[in-house]
Amino acid sequence: MERFLKRKSSNLASSSIPEKVELDDLPWDPSERKPISSYHPNQKDGIRRTYLLQGPCQPKGHDFPQQVFSGKLRRFNSEWFKQYEKWLEYSVKTDKAFCLVCYLFKEYGQKDAFVIQGFNGWNKSERLDSHVGDNNSFHNKSLRKCEDLLKQDQSIHIAFEKKSEKQKKEYRIRLSTSVILSKALLNGALPFRGHDKSESSLYRGHFLEFLKLLGEINESIGNVILGNAPGNNQMTSPKIQKDICHCFAQEVLKQIFEELGDDVFSILVDESRDISKKEQMAVVLRHVDKFGVVKERFIGLVHVMETSALSLKSAIDELFARYNLSMTRVRGQGYDGASNMSGEFNGLKALILKENSSAYYVHCFAHQLQLVVVALANKHDEIYKFFDEISTLTNAVCASCKRIDMIRESQKEKLQEAIVLEYIEKSGIVNASQRQAYGIQIYMKTFDFVYYLHLMKHVLGVTNILCEALQRKDQDILNAVEMVKATKKELQKYRLEGFGSLLKDVASFCEKYEIEMVNMEDEYIDPKYRRRKSNITNRHYYEVNNFNTVLDMQIQELGNRFNEVTTELLTCMSTLSPYNNFCNFNIPKLLRLADMYPYDFDYDGKDKLKYELGNYIANMKGDARFFNVNGLSNLAKKMVETGKHIYYPLVYRLLKLSLVLPVATASVNRCFSSMKHVKTELRNRMCDVYMNDSCICYIEKELFANVSVEDVMDRFKKMKTRREQL
Template identity: 40%
Template sequence: MSYLEKGPCQPYEHDFPRRPMGNDNRCFRKEWFSEFHWLEYSIEKDAAYCLHCYLFKPDRGSQGGGHIFTKTGFRDWKHKKTLKDHVGLFDSSHNQAFAKCTNLMNQKQRLSFRGHDESEESLNRRNLIEVLNWYAARCKEIKEVLFSNAPGNDQMTSPTIQKDLINCCAVEMTRAIINEIGDSLFSILVDETRDNSMKEQMAVVLRFVDKSGRVKERFLGISHVTDTCAQSLKDAIDVMFSTHGLSISSLRGQDYDGASNMSGEFNGLIALILRENWHAMYVHCFAYQLQLAIVSVARRNCMVGDFLDVLAIIVNLVGASCKRVDALRTSYQANILEKLNAGELTGGSGQFQEMSLARSGDTRWGLHLLTVTRFINMFNAIIDILENISEDGVHSDKKSSTLRQMNNMQDFEFVFSLHFMFEILAITDDLSQALQKKDQDIQNAMRLLNLCKCALQNLRENGWDTLFSRVIEFCVDRHILVPNMEDIVVVKGRPRRVAQQVTYFHRFYVDLYCHVIDSILQALNDQFPETTTELFTCISCLSPRDSFAAFDKDKLLRFAQFYPLDFNSEELLLIRPQLDKFLLLVRMDETFFNLNSISCVAQKLIETRSFCYFPLVYRLLTLALILPVATASVERVFSAMNLIKSDLRNKMGDIWLNDNLPKTPPFDELEILVKLLKPSPRIIKLNTDGCLKCSKLAARGRVLRHAED
């Protein structure tokens, strides 16, 4: 774990040696560190390695590059593609190793205290008793207090004591988060959903800039709300703020998913907060806007809507049982082996790994692309499974339904829509993933959005021929009938004399291809009206790209005027010369060269102690950074809630649920637990005399006093 905490060895300032490769002399490129976060470089061996695979690489032969990235080292600087191939698909060796590293690092965020069987004979008594035994073996005082002198009912191992300890850990960790925020301004990210017991739970995450200039998003807590009206949510936030000593006057931003109870113009949660603090700027969750703008708008096209409906039916049909899923994997492997033997495919590390279809959802980021991608790869195997279902089916209605879906799959319109939606979703997937990063800022989000629009426009103008050729090749390989594009389309369900006479080319190019792309581009412009507002235009002037080419002092002064509580009239005059000197500094000092985001500028100001000379400029930077981009952190809280409050534990109370949810303060729960278990001299004496009762220890206030001791 200590090795992971240090991160990969990435010597940016090293002068990488060149070696002859072919007709050129090549060397390792330091830009690869930013592109591949797992990449390590050994100065001694002049070779690159993978941190995650070095620690947790599974024994899967040559997958993921074999021992190249763990033992021998990668030195083929000519072929950067090898680095991408090493990552592979979703379930590749590298991604499995990365998941293990992530799980190990997250393990320290939450201890599973309670166990189902905590008897002495149990081999898994869970963490509290295991930590007690570990600590007692190293601390004589603990051993004497808890095991030598304490009676059996006074050893701090009862369920009541364990719950008190967990509550103490949650209180201490939340207190650490509040202390980390200090007097800083912050924003809130709020969302609500149902838990396993059908209770509406509201999660609150705080976004702020820490003392090192880094953007942080910390989970504050989860609260049960009896109903989801805006006033109930506002009351729950007020209670949470009051409990933790937070002031709504320090709020400078709010981010929701756009639901009516959240973003209502007059009575929504936004309006209720703005009535108390009109500086709490609202930002609609960018990731939700993007997902809804793509999928919802595309569905309005009847052909895409029919395709997505058929796709969902087939995915549910094939994945209805474990038997069918296993048969799908077996058929897919057989098809791959057949093509490998025929020379149609070439094997490689990390390719053709085991997979299954994924169910998509309109608000589940990335799953639509995953579903479409796997459907294309497993097309033949899916046809085989549908044939088996139709042949083995007992009921005639199921047979006819399966045959109907199989015929739909083998229709040119379905195949074209499948590849077309892959192109659309692939273009927008990178933006969707980027918007979910916790340290993302508004300026970068808008830049990525503009790139996405340009890519869609390029697809509109130049992508038809490539897409159509790929679809034709796909259909020919699978013996799917390709219509003549000049023939007249016969619209099903309408008399020929009434139907509009259009060709297949017009139907697929104009009615589907151009119509969907134009609709999505229009929706992106409508869904992101912030691109034209004065506030976001001012924020873009802080961009460090191209030596702060977008820097505009007048717009930045206007940005400061949006926050009269943070910039009084005197400071508005003083900020002018500070902006001039700041621009001179960042264009002269090499430390500020080649920065990519506003967050990097803030961090460099802290590292160089320059923020002391430009306090007002640094305040502008923090106000720009705390405006939230997406509610991804809240979604991760709900994912953790579903793991903790499962079917087996659906009766756990609201306080118990909140205490168990993971938080990420500057330290971990193990440190808190050791602090709680360390006895004060008074407790040692009382235990030695045998006069301390378990009922006294169970009191939450007493346990909290132990923490203070």
């Protein structure tokens, strides 16, 4: 039989099965896209809708490179984006223009420069109009096909299956109810699905349980959902839930990019592993909104397979292309140097600076402050011993639930923590625990423990104020630098005047808890060499060798870690400060600051700035509304409130450039904390796209609350062909 009936080749059989295309992984730069004809026919419409909903790739604010045409320099004109906003695209990588609608409906074998090679004849702008052509041109036909594709009520499928008004109304109720429930669950980062979704299950998940409860409360909803709805159109499947979540995330991002506009921004990046051991890179943009308020907005998580500088840069470029952002608009970079990818981030910093010299890097202030405290604990022997004992105490107490309960009870009764240690010593099953508890008790009842406890309490208390201030989203870099200086002054003052008050606090504590006090006038005895004479008093040892040394080390570390205060950039920015009625205002330094931002100030702009600065300072010093303004962020808001940003646009531009410089990566760290709420051990199989959409909704709650149900339903309708139409 095989002689007469030959079997089909396995390759031919497999070729009929379309290769699954992840719509969120489609290339966004028009020069990197595969021909639309290379995709399977069943997938083409889905790909077309994805590109149409995202819109043309139009990196507004990009510094378009110049080329020589007929002896003249020419380049892409950004005004063309407004004139041909529905179809014109620009590739940053190739410096060429493309047509989105012609690409989506390009026929096999058809040649068009706007689809295949790209157009870069910037001296022949009339080619754009000739490409559009008359009403029956291929371009206009493609444009109408794109419009019809998003109008699904005109499709053949809908025409054959016309629904009654009652069915349409019921469908709208089901969809709107699912959208409302999804919004409530996303706001609290609650899981949608359960383990078993059958009707008799007790673990159907939050979505189905809340939907059932809502149907019981509202009869009009209960009559059209779940069991009362068609089996293939209940609007409760996992795919429907993911689509709704994606629509919410896209509406939130739409608000973010409308708020950003074409303005400049800084980029804050960090990486962390999620619960399924995937490296996730979080990206946050810092910018100044139209009210003069500094905003830090989370725009997404990117799963990076490789953590090299080139792969990180490639991931950021892809994210920027998707959201029509340009690297030339970046005015600052912020990374957490504590990351295990610090070397790669240093490489990433260099790659971005090579592309944009105005993207100034600022080391995270909060991380530097952490390094200051860590350095002190590592360099001073007695402080190291103190923290080591504290760490041992924490491990010993927290190793048992009974010991933690003992602490809770002792706190209620305001008893000493040593009660717990005595319990461990007497009832410890392992001899090591008993010895450990005994040693901690002895150390805690010494003068040294009390002394270093009070000393570090004050030092960490002073630096904690700075730490909390640095984590504010609207914190500007000049104010942060001033707070660092204030912290150093406070520590210096404490070094000169604080030893006496420290001794009083220590003596009071020792008397209260019956701990032997050390006589400061006696000769100091070194525990290592008790028979040797030290020739110094206890006061000299505790004040000079410890108190002064610890504070000197802390002050020195603050100076070493925060050496940015001496850079020319911040020195010039400091002259913008409104402190003490603009006493530091300096026109030459501000002109020098403008020189550092060549993308923002050309030759004519710097010439105008010189005269604008003179009028600006005279106006500000005479305006009573600005007498008590402190900080650049407050100055920007006050200028917008009073309309001064319109009269002095170049000065306001300098102010915004100063405000977008990142201070700390606290916003990125908050994103990772939220990621742990969204993707947990019970939801460790959540895909990257679903997790990213959920994180956007959960983190940007302020904007998420403004998303309307109608907008989500409209986007949901356009995503793909649905069984019903609104």
